[in-house]
Amino acid sequence: MKLYNRGIIITGIMAFLVMATFPFWYDRGKTIARPAIELDTHAIQKLTDKRCVEDTAFMRDNHMKLLASWRDSVVRKDNRVYTAKNGKVFEMGLTGTCLKCHENKSRFCDRCHDYAGVKPACWNCHINPEEVL
Amino acid sequence: MAPTRREFLIITGLSAIGMASPSLARMISAKTGAPPVRTVLPGAPGSAPAQTAKRWGMTVDVRKCQDGCRDCIDACHLTHNVPDIGNPKEEIKWIWLEHFEDVFPAENHPYIQKSMKKRPLLVLCNHCDNPPCVRVCPTGATFRRTDGIVMMDSHRCIGCKICLAACPYGARSINFVNPRPFIRKLNPDFPTRSKGVIEKCNFCEERLARGILPACVMACQEKALVFGDMEDPRSEVRQILDRKFSIRRRAELGTKPQVYYIL
Numbered sequence: 001m002k003l004y005n006r007g008i009i010i011t012g013i014m015a016f017l018v019m020a021t022f023p024f025w026y027d028r029g030k031t032i033a034r035p036a037i038e039l040d041t042h043a044i045q046k047l048t049d050k051r052c053v054e055d056t057a058f059m060r061d062n063h064m065k066l067l068a069s070w071r072d073s074v075v076r077k078d079n080r081v082y083t084a085k086n087g088k089v090f091e092m093g094l095t096g097t098c099l100k101c102h103e104n105k106s107r108f109c110d111r112c113h114d115y116a117g118v119k120p121a122c123w124n125c126h127i128n129p130e131e132v133l
Numbered sequence: 134m135a136p137t138r139r140e141f142l143i144i145t146g147l148s149a150i151g152m153a154s155p156s157l158a159r160m161i162s163a164k165t166g167a168p169p170v171r172t173v174l175p176g177a178p179g180s181a182p183a184q185t186a187k188r189w190g191m192t193v194d195v196r197k198c199q200d201g202c203r204d205c206i207d208a209c210h211l212t213h214n215v216p217d218i219g220n221p222k223e224e225i226k227w228i229w230l231e232h233f234e235d236v237f238p239a240e241n242h243p244y245i246q247k248s249m250k251k252r253p254l255l256v257l258c259n260h261c262d263n264p265p266c267v268r269v270c271p272t273g274a275t276f277r278r279t280d281g282i283v284m285m286d287s288h289r290c291i292g293c294k295i296c297l298a299a300c301p302y303g304a305r306s307i308n309f310v311n312p313r314p315f316i317r318k319l320n321p322d323f324p325t326r327s328k329g330v331i332e333k334c335n336f337c338e339e340r341l342a343r344g345i346l347p348a349c350v351m352a353c354q355e356k357a358l359v360f361g362d363m364e365d366p367r368s369e370v371r372q373i374l375d376r377k378f379s380i381r382r383r384a385e386l387g388t389k390p391q392v393y394y395i396l
Contacts, residue, residue: 001137013145021152075286078278080342095321124327125287132321 035111043101053082053090053097064120067094094126105130181344186362188262188281189336190391191350192373193255197357205255206230208352212337214325216308216315225306227334228257228349236382237394249396255358257349258283258304258334259382259390266296266305275331281363281391282336292329301383302390305333336360363391 003009044050052059053066070092073079082090091097102108105128113120136144209215209228216225230253234241260283266275267283274289275296297305311328319325323339326332337347345351350360361368370393373379379393 001135003135003138003141017149017152020149024153071288075284075288076276078338078342095324121327125324127319127321127324129321132319 032115035115037111038104038107039102041101041103043103047101052101053084053088055085058085067098067122070094094122095129099129103129184341184344184346186280186368187364188362188391189260189341190281190361190363190370190393191257191336191347192359192370192379192393192395194357194359194373194377194395195252195254196395197355198252198255199355200252202355204352204354205349205358208348209334211318212320212340212348213323213335214312214316214320215332216312216325217317218310218312218315223309225308225312225332226304227332228255230254231256237380239383239385240380254394256302256304256382257392258336259302259388259392260334260336262389262391263387265299265301265388269295269299271295278338282338283333284335284338285330285332287324287326287330287332290330292331294331296331301386301388305331307331 054062059066070082073082074092080092082092084090099105105123206228210217213227215227218224232253233245233249236254236256260281262277262281264275264277264283267277270276271293272289272291274286274291275283276286277283292307294307297307308326308328308330313325316325337345337349340347347358347360350358359369359373361370363370365371373395374393377395379395381390381393384390
C-alpha cells in the first residue's frame with residue numbers, strides 16, 4: 001500500500017502529538033512549590049482552640065461543599081446556624097464568619113485557588129473585607 | 134516494505150497511549166498527601182432572636198411622606214449595596230418614587246386632586262401572595278418563603294429577565310453592568326450583585342433574621358412605613374388597616390400584593 005502525501009501526513013501527526021501531549025511533558029521534572037497558606041491573622045492568633053468550623057482535614061477536602069450547603073441553607077431555608085460535628089455552633093456566612101478569622105483572602109483563599117487553577121465565583125458578589133478597609 | 138494503512142494506524146495509536154501513560158501515572162500518585170494546615174474560627178450565632186411572622190406585610194401612609202424626603206431610599210440603598218448607575222435605563226431599584234398615575238393607573242382620572250397627582254409615591258416590591266415572578270422563573274431563583282417574603286437567590290439567577298416582564302409593578306431590575314464601581318459605600322455585611330442577575334427588595338430578610346426591622350421602616354422619621362405580621366390581628370399593620378381605608382397596587386390582577394397604601 002502506498003501512503004500518499006507521506007511527508008505532510010507524518011509531519012501533521014507529529015505536530016498534533018507534540019501539541020496534544022504538551023501539558024504532560026512541559027512541566028516534567030520541575031517541582032512547583034506548594035502554596036504557602038498564611039494562618040497568622042490577628043483573629044486566629046487570639047484563639048485558644050485553633051480549630052476551624054470542622055477539623056482541618058475535613059475543611060481542606062470539603063470547604064466548597066460546606067459553603068454550598070451553607071448558601072442553600074441560608075438563602076433558601078432561612079436556617080443560619082451550623083452545628084459542627086463537635087457540637088459547636090456557628091452562624092453561616094462567608095464574609096461574616098469565614099473571613100472574620102481568615103481576614104487575608106489574598107494570602108489564604110487565593111493562594112490555593114491560584115495553585116489549583118480554580119476560580120470560584122463567590123467574590124463577584126460577596127465582599128472581601130481586605131478591599132473595603 | 135511500507136506498512137499498510139491498518140498497521141500504520143495501530144502503531145500511531147499505541148505510541149500515543151505509551152507516551153501519555155507515564156504522565157497519567159504520575160498525576161494519579163500525586164493526588165495523595167497535602168500540606169498540613171491549621172485553621173480556626175470565632176463566631177457564635179446572632180444574639181437577638183429573629184423576627185418571625187406568618188405573613189410579612191407593610192403599610193405605606195402616603196400622607197405622612199414629606200416632600201423631597203429620601204431617608205428610606207438612602208437607608209435601603211446603603212444597607213443593600215444598591216448601585217447608583219446614573220443612567221435611568223440601567224437603574225437598579227429596590228424602593229423608589231413614582232407618580233400616582235403609574236402607581237395606581239386604574240384609580241387615576243382627569244379630575245383627581247392636584248396634590249395627589251403631583252406627589253411622588255413610594256413603591257417597592259409588593260411581596261405578592263401570588264407572585265407572577267415566581268411562577269415564571271425557569272430556575273427557581275426567585276421563590277416565595279413560607280412567611281411571604283419573595284426572595285431572590287442570585288446564585289441561581291441566569292438573568293433571563295422573564296420575571297422582569299412578569300412583574301406588573303416594575304419592582305425588578307437587572308444588572309446590565311457590574312454594579313460594584315457604582316456603589317458609593319460598600320456595606321461588607323451584605324453581598325453586592327454581579328453583572329447579569331436580577332435584584333429587588335427582600336423585605337430586609339437578613340435584618341429580620343437578626344431581629345431588626347427593615348432599614349426603610351427604621352429610617353422613616355414620620356412613621357409612614359409600618360412593617361408587621363398580616364396574620365396577627367394585634368400587629369401594628371393590622372391595627373392601621375382596621376382604622377384607615379387602604380388600597381393595594383393593581384390588586385385586580387390577582388397577585389395579592391402585601392404592601393398597603395393609605396392615601
